[in-house]
Amino acid sequence: MQITSKLPSVGTTIFTTMSQLALEYKAINLGQGFPDFNPDPALIEAVHQAMLDGINQYPAMAGYPALRAAIASKTLARYGRRYNVDTEITVTSGATEALMASFQAFVHAGDEVIVIEPFYDLYIPAIELAGGIPVTVPMAAPSESVPYYRVDWERVEKAITNKTRMLVINFPHNPTCTLLQPQDLDALEQIVEKHPLIILSDEVYEHLTFDQKEHLSLATRPRLAERAVIVSSFGKTFHATGWKVGYCCAPAILSTEIRKVHQYTVFTVPSPLQAGLAAYMQDPATWERLPAFYQEKRDHLHQGLQNTRFTPMPSEGTFFLLASYENISELSELDFAKHLNQNYGVGAIPVSAFYLEPNSAQANHRLLRFCFAKQHNTLDQAIERLKKV
Known part of the structure; x- marks a missing residue:
């Protein structure tokens, strides 16, 4: 049977790819944006x-x-x-x-x-x-x-x-x-x-x-x-x-x-x-307390990354933080994210994945996105692995 796809350019998403790699290499998944803790x-x-x-x-x-x-x-x-x-x-x-x-x-x-x-x-x-x-x-x-x-x-x-x-x-x-x-x-x-x-x-x-x-x-x-x-x-x-x-x-x-x-x-x-x-x-406290709750996690990861060769960038909102690996490697963002997953056991998402042309020079600024909506123990384990990079 011949199928004409309505979305011929859509394949496996970067989130699925990096999550699968995290499972394969038993990596700590700071890539996909979901908490590793339960609701209230x-x-x-x-x-x-x-x-x-x-x-x-x-x-x-x-x-x-x-x-x-x-x-x-x-x-x-x-x-x-x-x-x-x-x-x-x-x-x-x-x-x-x-x-x-x-x-x-x-x-x-x-x-x-x-x-x-x-x-x-x-x-x-x-x-x-x-x-x-x-x-x-x-x-x-x-x-x-x-x-x-x-x-x-x-x-x-x-x-x-x-x-x-x-x-x-x-x-x-x-x-x-x-x-x-x-x-x-x-x-x-x-x-x-x-x-x-x-x-x-x-x-x-x-x-x-x-x-x-x-x-x-x-x-x-x-x-x-x-x-x-x-x-x-x-x-x-x-x-x-x-x-x-x-x-x-x-x-x-x-x-x-x-x-x-x-x-x-x-x-x-x-x-x-x-x-x-x-x-x-x-x-109203159910949402009013969220900024302080997540800021503590953001600060925890930000401070931890300062003890690595990564350079954390300001995060004004969301439960993500960008970090530069400019001082570490000249690999493209996708290749470096795979390298980090396979060799150091930490999953992250290349920012280039959020561009229409992810392989272009305009999409690659040597930045990775890390999710800090995690328990402190999870973040600490990831930081210890990132210190080895």
């Missing part, structure tokens, strides 16, 4: 109680009402934006489904979608499945004078054409660990004033920001919120990535179209998980 027992108990209370059948298609109400309350308190519980908030099967449904809802054949590079690996295949054309705009790479990635918004605007349907942004940014600044939101406001596009804002790490810095959601600016689909993830927020529960907030005119796709993709999301999350979120 109180959250697990809330989900269990929901099951015992009989909340086990289909909930509302758009999401369990109490959970949508909790999302609305949190979003209003944090960002000052009041989303309508009935028409503007949709609970999805992870942030992945929220993103995929948004692309399917708004991107038509031949539409261009601007993606800032490096980018989360879901975006390009999702755009292509919708019949769209991805247009990548690279961030300015770190330098000695500016040791972090940053967006060139003038370059973003120059990429906009009369075919541009959507702009995808992702902050706190994976993989570069940077946050939006007020001037970034200013630039975005100028762009939406001049161009009739939708912004898909992937904000799954919204609660993981450090050094007293706040995440500047697009929901904080009315002119942006009116044109934006804002996506978040309970898996990232509450250490439960395997539960696959996320959500998106958008004006009713946009949410209506997203729900059409959502209804015929998964219809709805497991009811006891939603009910348990709704009960757990009644205490």
Whole structure:
């Protein structure tokens, strides 16, 4: 049988590849972004109680009402934006489904979608499945004078054409660990004033920001919120990535179209998980304590790497940290990541994997991404191995 693939360029993802190598070489996996510890027992108990209370059948298609109400309350308190519980908030099967449904809802054949590079690996295949054309705009790479990635918004605007349907942004940014600044939101406001596009804002790490810095959601600016689909993830927020529960907030005119796709993709999301999350979120401390919790882990890995030949870079948010191996090797990022896995027993992800052309010189800055959402014992073991490099 002959099959014509809709995604001919998609093979095994870098996350699968590096995780398989980690298993093969018994490496400590600091590559794939998932915690190696359980969610809060109180959250697990809330989900269990929901099951015992009989909340086990289909909930509302758009999401369990109490959970949508909790999302609305949190979003209003944090960002000052009041989303309508009935028409503007949709609970999805992870942030992945929220993103995929948004692309399917708004991107038509031949539409261009601007993606800032490096980018989360879901975006390009999702755009292509919708019949769209991805247009990548690279961030300015770190330098000695500016040791972090940053967006060139003038370059973003120059990429906009009369075919541009959507702009995808992702902050706190994976993989570069940077946050939006007020001037970034200013630039975005100028762009939406001049161009009739939708912004898909992937904000799954919204609660993981450090050094007293706040995440500047697009929901904080009315002119942006009116044109934006804002996506978040309970898996990232509450250490439960395997539960696959996320959500998106958008004006009713946009949410209506997203729900059409959502209804015929998964219809709805497991009811006891939603009910348990709704009960757990009644205490704002459940997300307010996350920055301090993860900053301790970030600092632990950052300090440990300073005792190696790696050079850790600033991480403003997410549960990742970039480190340079410029003083160690001239291998490409992929080859060095494999070398580190096979010979030193530590798994990491090459930042080049988040580029459209991962083998190009423009994608290789001798940087690896490490995940610090791990127990201290796991991080300590990895640091000891990295000291031998």
